[in-house]
Amino acid sequence: MMLLEIDNLMKAFGGFQATDGVNLSVEKGSLRSLIGPNGAGKTTLFNQITGYLVPDSGRVVFKGKEITGLHPYQISRIGITRAFQIINIFPRLTVLESVQLAILAKRGHTLKCFAPAKKMVLGEAMAVLETVNLAERANALARELSHGDQRVLELALALAGEPELLLLDEPMAGMSPFERVKVTELIQRIHQDRGVTVLFCEHDMDVVFGISERVTVLHQGRVIAEGPPEEIKKNEEVHMVYLGQSEVN
Amino acid sequence: MAGGSNSVWRSGWLWAGLAVVGLALYPQFVSRYYIVLSTEVVILALLATSYNLIFGYGGMVSFGHAAFFGLGAYAMAILTKHYGNPMLVGLLAAPVIAAAFAFVIGWFCMRTIRLYFALLSLAFAQLLYVIVFQWYEFTGGSDGIQGVPRPEILASHASNYYFALAVTILCMLVMWFIVNSPFGWSLRAIRENTQRSQFLGINDRFYKVIAFTIAGAFAGVAGGLYALFQKWADPELLFWTTSANPVLMSILGGMFNFVGPSVGAVAFVALREIIKVRTDYWPLVLGLVLLTLVLVLPGGIVGFVAEKARYLRSATKGGTQAP
Numbered sequence: 190m191m192l193l194e195i196d197n198l199m200k201a202f203g204g205f206q207a208t209d210g211v212n213l214s215v216e217k218g219s220l221r222s223l224i225g226p227n228g229a230g231k232t233t234l235f236n237q238i239t240g241y242l243v244p245d246s247g248r249v250v251f252k253g254k255e256i257t258g259l260h261p262y263q264i265s266r267i268g269i270t271r272a273f274q275i276i277n278i279f280p281r282l283t284v285l286e287s288v289q290l291a292i293l294a295k296r297g298h299t300l301k302c303f304a305p306a307k308k309m310v311l312g313e314a315m316a317v318l319e320t321v322n323l324a325e326r327a328n329a330l331a332r333e334l335s336h337g338d339q340r341v342l343e344l345a346l347a348l349a350g351e352p353e354l355l356l357l358d359e360p361m362a363g364m365s366p367f368e369r370v371k372v373t374e375l376i377q378r379i380h381q382d383r384g385v386t387v388l389f390c391e392h393d394m395d396v397v398f399g400i401s402e403r404v405t406v407l408h409q410g411r412v413i414a415e416g417p418p419e420e421i422k423k424n425e426e427v428h429m430v431y432l433g434q435s436e437v438n
Numbered sequence: 439m440a441g442g443s444n445s446v447w448r449s450g451w452l453w454a455g456l457a458v459v460g461l462a463l464y465p466q467f468v469s470r471y472y473i474v475l476s477t478e479v480v481i482l483a484l485l486a487t488s489y490n491l492i493f494g495y496g497g498m499v500s501f502g503h504a505a506f507f508g509l510g511a512y513a514m515a516i517l518t519k520h521y522g523n524p525m526l527v528g529l530l531a532a533p534v535i536a537a538a539f540a541f542v543i544g545w546f547c548m549r550t551i552r553l554y555f556a557l558l559s560l561a562f563a564q565l566l567y568v569i570v571f572q573w574y575e576f577t578g579g580s581d582g583i584q585g586v587p588r589p590e591i592l593a594s595h596a597s598n599y600y601f602a603l604a605v606t607i608l609c610m611l612v613m614w615f616i617v618n619s620p621f622g623w624s625l626r627a628i629r630e631n632t633q634r635s636q637f638l639g640i641n642d643r644f645y646k647v648i649a650f651t652i653a654g655a656f657a658g659v660a661g662g663l664y665a666l667f668q669k670w671a672d673p674e675l676l677f678w679t680t681s682a683n684p685v686l687m688s689i690l691g692g693m694f695n696f697v698g699p700s701v702g703a704v705a706f707v708a709l710r711e712i713i714k715v716r717t718d719y720w721p722l723v724l725g726l727v728l729l730t731l732v733l734v735l736p737g738g739i740v741g742f743v744a745e746k747a748r749y750l751r752s753a754t755k756g757g758t759q760a761p
Contacts, residue, residue, distance in 0.1 A: 239637065266639040279630035281694070282623075290623050294639040299624045306620045350638060
């Protein structure tokens with residue numbers, strides 16, 4: 190069954206066609222990566238899936254329902270959450286509070302005005318922090334974390350939203366090799382243990398070819414190749430896009 | 439960890455209890471002048487705390503909070519004086535009327551952010567001020583409404599103080615629950631990072647309108663109390679200079695702490711009284727004090743004390759707390 194279907198999606202900024210008729214289907218339970226050179230339209234595509242940008246035309250269908258044009262807060266509630274390429278956290282909330290709030294928001298409890306938030310979904314929030322190995326920092330303010338830990342919190346926020354589809358936008362950006370290994374394992378664990386469908390974009394090809402079940406290659410706003418990692422590795426067009434014309438000649 | 443934060447939580451209640459006892463006993467030991475002054479402080483503390491719901495917690499700088507304070511005062515004055523309703527009717531109507539206006543104004547203002555939001559809130563408040571100022575038959579125009587009747591039971595200064603104190607404590611308690619609820623946390627999250635809060639599933643604009651309405655309601659209560667306290671309502675209560683007061687009190691006391699604005703109200707009135715008898719230039723001196731505070735103590739008085747206390751605690755524990 191297809192969890193996410195993207196049908197001929199178009200988005201232009203001025204004269205620049207950032208998304209030029211993208212078609213993409215993500216099967217439920219899969220671990221899919223999205224690659225492409227800078228400016229290929231990966232983040233723009235994520236922004237359209239999550240409702241931050243409205244496409245000029247085309248459709249985004251999630252679990253058989255069209256979600257094109259819904260607001261981010263509506264889309265995250267129906268099961269698509271996202272970790273950002275740049276750190277996008279709540280500096281003066283503690284780690285635990287941030288994660289509790291993400292769970293409360295997903296479950297539609299955030300309009301409750303008189304319940305003590307501190308005591309709500311505490312177990313679930315700590316479980317998320319255990320999963321990402323951030324439990325020890327639960328009571329630290331988000332802004333006090335190291336860069337690597339802030340990236341992990343970024344991921345924890347997306348995970349706490351109890352997603353069916355998790356979008357990760359360059360989750361390893363700016364991480365040390367050691368942290369990359371940990372986050373790679375974490376993504377695999379989230380995928381396997383929680384059965385979350387994952388769509389991620391990443392520049393680290395070792396990670397991409399190491400853990401993806403399928404790889405989609407985006408170039409100039411279009412999908413130019415899609416398939417299992419081995420196939421993509423051998424694809425000449427992909428080589429050309431990544432390594433330039435000289436390689437082929 | 440959980441036990442540690444729990445005991446802090448309990449000691450918070452202990453401090454609050456001690457403060458209430460202190461505030462209740464205090465009039466027995468001071469002159470009438472201080473009782474009257476304290477009544478004003480209590481009401482202004484309620485006003486400032488209501489403002490801080492949107493300012494400190496919600497991150498919205500409104501320059502129009504006086505509108506709801508004034509509306510509350512006029513609701514009390516008109517309903518009791520002109521229509522002969524009992525005081526309690528006025529006190530219940532004040533927040534309802536203020537909240538209704540706050541909802542509509544908030545709904546319009548929330549289409550804008552930052553400076554535009556601040557200016558739009560100011561424009562709406564000034565609009566209401568002009569209406570109150572001009573509508574002579576209903577509001578008494580520039581004269582205001584004199585002689586708001588006080589019930590027999592509130593005849594003395596002390597009883598008026600106790601009444602204002604009781605209502606304020608009740609309102610503070612409700613607001614305390616709100617800021618510690620999932621709704622209150624959502625407001626903080628919107629303040630910290632609006633975009634991310636949307637991606638968590640929070641409809642930020644709607645939450646801000648609700649917060650604006652709640653803040654307006656409690657400002658209305660403060661206004662109702664104020665009309666009762668000074669026995670009249672005048673257009674000045676809605677004027678933009680009145681809007682500045684809760685902003686100043688929140689900054690003075692500390693906007694990132696629940697009791698900050700109350701401490702700010704005490705400091706504000708104390709400063710005013712100390713400076714006023716010595717010079718006519720009280721706004722100038724206040725300006726200088728604020729300038730110094732913003733530069734030296736960006737977290738306000740409470741922020742400064744909390745920071746020091748945290749530093750001391752971590753020092754005595756051998757630095758278990760992260761810096």
